[in-house]
Every structure is written in C-alpha cells, then in structure tokens.
Amino acid sequence: MSLVERIAQQRLDKLTELRSRGIDPYPPRCKRSHTNAEAVALLLKQEQESIEPVEVSVAGRVIANRDIGKLAFINLADGSGKIQLFINKSLLSPDSSALLKDLDIGDFIGASGKVIRTRTGEPSIGAGEITLLSKSLQPLPEKWHGLQDTEKRYRQRYVDLIANPEVKEIFRKRSRVVTGIRSYLDSHDFLEVETPVLQPSAGGALARPFITHHNALDCDFYLRIALELHLKRLIVGGFDGVYEIGRVFRNEGIDTKHNPEFTMMECYKAYADYNDIMRLVENMISTVVKDVAGDYKIPFGDDILDFTPPWKRIDLRQAVIDMAGIDYDKFPDTASLAAEMRGKGIQFDPSRDRGRLIDDLLSTFVEPTLKNPTFMVNYPIDMSPLAKNRPGDAHTVERFEAYAGCMEIANAFSELNDPEEQERRFAGQLSNRSQGACSARDEETETIDEDFITALEYGMPPTGGLGVGIDRLVMLITNQQSIREVILFPALKEKE
RNA sequence: GGGCCGCUAGCUCAAUUGGCAGAGCAACUGACUCUUAAUCAGUAGGUUUCGGGUUCGAGUCCCGGGCGGCUCACCA
Secondary structure, eight states: OOHHHHHHHHHHHHHHHHHHTTOOSSOSOOOOSOOHHHHHHHHHHHHHHTOOOOEEEEEEEEEEEEEETTEEEEEEEETTEEEEEEEEGGGSOHHHHHHHHTOOTTOEEEEEEEEEEOTTOOEEEEEEEEEEEEOOOSOOOOTTTOOOOHHHHHHTHHHHHHHOHHHHHHHHHHHHHHHHHHHHHHTTTOEEOOOOSEESSOOSSOSOOOEEEETTTTEEEEEOSOSHHHHHHHHHTTOSEEEEEEEEEOOSOOBTTBOSEEEEEEEEEETOOHHHHHHHHHHHHHHHHHHHHSSSEEEETTEEEEOOSSOEEEEHHHHHHHHHOOOGGGOOSHHHHHHHHHHTTOOOOTTOOHHHHHHHHIIIIIGGGOOSOEEEEEEEGGGOTTBOEETTEEEEEEEEEEEETTEEEEEEEEBOOOHHHHHHHHHHHHHHHHTTTTGGGTTSOOSOOHHHHHHHHHOOOSEEEEEEEHHHHHHHHHTOSSGGGGSSSOOOOOOO
C-alpha cells in the first residue's frame, strides 16, 4: 500500500468511526453567524466599546492544529481570512472531544464560542463546541513552502489556491479588472452583447482556428478567433455602442504570452474614429490600473510602468526609421523591402509579404523598447485589412496599437465601412495566400465572410473599434511574467 | 516543431568518482494549560517519471518515450 493510500485509509477509518458514532461527516448545513473576518472585526468592536463578548459561530478549513496538552490551537481559514480557535479540552462536549482527536489538517469544521484574545494577543474563538462539516481524505502540501511544482499548480489549481494565498490575490484582481472595464463601458453608453463562439467561418483576425463538428447539422464549425465581424454587424443594425468580453480560440503555439483560449474585450462606437478610441483606451485602462493596483505607477519585472495619462504617441513609420534604420515607405513592395532588410543583415522568413516584414521590424526593433504605455499610430495598409485609409494616403490606415511592458495590449482603428474596398482587401488576402505567400499557414481563414460584406452594403456609420487582451492586461497589473499565472486553468496536455 | 533544463516519500529538497536512497514538514503513537513554522521522544513511509541498455553494482552513465519549465520559431 502506498503512503498516500495509507493516509487515505487512515482517514477513511476515521470516517467509519465517526459514522459509527452517528456523526455525518458531510452534513447538509452548518451553523455560521460570522465570517472569520467579521469575527475579528467584532472583537475590535467589543474592545473599543467595552461590550460583553457574545457567542458566535464560524466555519472553515483547518490549516494548522497545535495540540498542547490540555489546550489546542487551530487555525481556521474561510474565504474572508483566518481566525484561531482556542480550545480548552476540559470544556469541550464529549462529541467535540472525540472529533478533535480525529481531526486532520484539511478538514472543514464549524466552531462556536466567544470572540476573545489569547495572552499573546491573537484574535481567537474560545471554542466550546466544534462540528465536522466535511472530511478531507487527501494530505495537503506543507505549510512552509506551499506548492512549488508548476505542473501540479496548474493541473490541480485548487491545491495551489489552498496552499498559496498570493495566487488567490491574482485572481481577485483579475475579477476586478474585468468588472472595472465592464462598468467603464456600461457608463459610457456601450451595450454588452454576446455573439457566436461557433462560426461557419472564423474571421476578424488572421490565425489558425480550431475546427469542430456539429452532428445534427452535419457540418464543421470554427471556434471564433476574434469578436470583430459580428460586433460590427450590430453597429450596422443600429446599436451605436457595443462590446463583448469573451473567450477567443487560436490554434497556435503556447508560450508565456499565448494560451490557446484567451479573453478579449472588443468594443465598437458609431460616429467615432480612432482618435476617440485612443482617448477611451487611455482613460479606461489607466482608470482600471489605478483602481485595481492602487496607483498609476506599477511594478512590472524590473521596471516601473507609469500609466498616468496622456500616454506617449509614436508614429509607426518614424519609430521603424529610428530603431531599425529603414523607411518602409521607400520600399513599396515586398521584394524591395526584403532586399533592403537583407542588405542590413536582418534575418527573416523569405515567404513573408510586406505587411509581415514590417511587423517583423516592429516586433524586433521597436516593441522591446515600449515599456511605458505607448500608442503606436498609423499602420501600413498591408497589415490592416479591416481599417480605413488615412485621407489622401493610400498606404496608411487610421490604426493604433497600445503597448506596455513590451507587450501589445490593445489594437484599434477607424473601421473600414466601404463594402467594395473591404471585399477587395479580403480578396487580396486570399490571392496572397494562394500564391504561396503564407503556404505554411493555409489552414488560416480561407473563406471570405460574405455576409459581413453584405452587412456593410446595408451601410455602417463611421465607427471606431477596439480590441484589448484581458489576460495580458492582468499580467501587467499583477506583475506576472507568464500568461498561465493569470489563467486559472491554463491549457496543458493530458497526462498518461 | 528546434534547443536547453527539470522530474527522488503526500509536500519542499539532499544524496561525493557509479558503491547501504536521506532530512524537514505532513501522517501515526506518546508527553505538555497560551501556541501561532509550537516544542520534545518514538514509529512508519520509496517501482528515484516510464521502458530499454552498459556494469559485479545505476537516482547517478548511454538510448528511447511521457509530462512540465525556459527559450527560439510561429503568432494582424
């Protein structure tokens, strides 16, 4: 018998013994008048106002049990925090005494008694009665080091959360980030909507989708890779401001900044342009950072990032000239830009088109310098098929991306609303791909979303749109270097 | 997909040139009326990630598999 089986057997034996004494180890209800935090607050109130201690009932998980002869000290944790139980064994009922004898770390118990302070000042419940609420059969990780094993932390996040309280704090903050964004948008005339996850074609971004099958319809569906095209349909339909916070799925590599499923917030505002959206991003993100992290200035890795508005604005073309020494406007096609990059000794994949080459220059030379929040503005049309041209400039679109901590955190543009132009851009993408420009990735979107073009034909007002990667924003606010630390159950291969 | 690294008791970690697999916590038995990483005495606990190989002898060396981490590639 293995050790863990033996421990489980010991605890199962205790279970049998409890039942034989007529005690239900998994009772349906418990007596609870205060959370642990409320009980501690009550103690302070008693002390300040010299009120007689009153009887309270608390409940929680046993996380430490110090047995000192005729006394016992138990640390009890619930969602609000910890409180100590101070037990004088001679004052316990027989049932409580028997339970105390068989108590294991990890068990849930309830305790009743007066809120007091021990001689060393520790807020405690002077417990006269304890009852079992749920028996634990698995040994917990040790209290000093917690659970360190990364794989186990992700696979069994519930154990991680029990053993490492700081992990809980990350996910509390994540929840506040989402709530903060939602309430900001709600108060700025945006309507929260839900659009399909399962789609006949996956558009709105260029990424390899997951494919699944619907049995009754006998057809394949794609899991969405972006929210964009459906939300813009709703602008066509006459909602002047819409947003969605939802999961999107991309069948790509996994690393510290990418999980196959992640959370995007996209919002669209009719009668707005990318300058309006830039103000919105600056305002919304800095507000959320201050609310959740407590300051506009937050630590991230070795740096302090300052989200105080206004953020720096950098022209993309100028940034690439400054950092890479290449003015891509002077190289209007793929071949000439590739030749220039080759001449400068820059390595790149020869099958890439001009937009991707510019993206290479951006991510290699510019992105690593973008620590403080920065707007990169005015993107080349080659890498922006859904954005509207700058007036009088056939090569540049009204688009920006927001960077912080050397990561892209937001992407926005004045939405292209000319249906013919949109169809040409889609067709251009398709022909690029069929010419083998991206032959290795031809499983990417290979169909045009015809209905989206039709929607634009009905007329979409001038519209500003935005996408924000929620996971990366949470990484920044919680100072985490891996996206898995801000996703409760990150994608892992099944073991065995 | 490539490169590098890791996997030893439930948890956190040791183990010298290839030479008897160990400690702390957790568990079990006992002592203890103010502990909070309680303390003290004792007990038990191992397919060293899996499968091969070399060797008198493998946690350690070699080959292959699994899972994970970092990194590169990929990633509008």
